[in-house]
Each structure stands twice: as C-alpha cells, then as structure tokens.
Amino acid sequence: MAIKEWIAFAAFLLATIFGLAGLVGLFRFPDPYSRMQSGSLCGTTAIFSSFIGALVLSPHWAMTARIVIIMVFFLISAPTGSYIVARFIWQSGTSEWRPRKRLTTRSNSKEVE
Structure with missing residues (x-):
C-alpha cells in the first residue's frame, strides 16, 4: 500500500474510535446535556476524520473541492443542530445531573471541639 492509503486508513481508524467513544458516552453519561455533548463532539470529530481520509484518497x-464544501456545510450545520436540541431540552425543564450527597456515619466523622 502507498503512503496515502496508510494515512487514509489511519484517519478512518481514528473516525471509528471517535464514533465508538461517542456511542459509549451516549449510554454512560447521566443527563441529556452531557449525552448530547458527547455525541455531538465525538460525532463531529469522527465525521471530520472520515472527510480527511476521503480527501487523502x-x-x-x-x-476534493466537493469534499471541502461538504465539510464547510457540516461545520455550520452540526453545531446549529446541537444548539437547537440543547435549547429544546433546556426549555422543556430538564434539570442537569447533580451528584448525590454522601451520607456520613458517626463512626466515620470526627467531632472537633
């Protein structure tokens, strides 16, 4: 394989890794805001890695000009779509995730006099 094919393979592999990381984030994070951030950030990075691989090949x-035009369109539309979804979530009254307060027992806490 030529060097261009290896660079494209690395870009496609990176896109796969970012895509899987975003997918894991969609299921692991506790609230819609962090899920949306994980999905949009990793999704955008995965798509741009794929575009870079396509540009190399x-x-x-x-x-190449068509791919660059698609990249510019995606650069404008992806954050706009994420903003619209986040605003809808915010206006629907969904609260953000907050960690639970730890319960302390008397045996673990020290009294200071």
Whole structure:
C-alpha cells in the first residue's frame, strides 16, 4: 500500500474510535446535556476524520473541492443542530445531573471541639 492509503486508513481508524467513544458516552453519561455533548463532539470529530481520509484518497481536484464544501456545510450545520436540541431540552425543564450527597456515619466523622 502507498503512503496515502496508510494515512487514509489511519484517519478512518481514528473516525471509528471517535464514533465508538461517542456511542459509549451516549449510554454512560447521566443527563441529556452531557449525552448530547458527547455525541455531538465525538460525532463531529469522527465525521471530520472520515472527510480527511476521503480527501487523502480523492483522485481529482473536483472531488476534493466537493469534499471541502461538504465539510464547510457540516461545520455550520452540526453545531446549529446541537444548539437547537440543547435549547429544546433546556426549555422543556430538564434539570442537569447533580451528584448525590454522601451520607456520613458517626463512626466515620470526627467531632472537633
């Protein structure tokens, strides 16, 4: 394989890793705000890694220009979509996650006089 194919393979592998990390974040985080942040950030990074791999493998300048135009469109539309979803979640009254308070027992706490 040529060096271009190895670079494209690395970009596609990185896209897969970021995509899986975002998927794990969607299921592991406790509230919709952090889930949305995980999904949008890792999703955007995964898509841009895929685009970089496609740019490396593009055979003509016309295809490269099309990929760049799609990247610019995605750069504008992805944050806008995330903002709309976050605003809808906020206006629906969903509260953010807060950690539970720890209960202390008398045997663990020391009294200071």
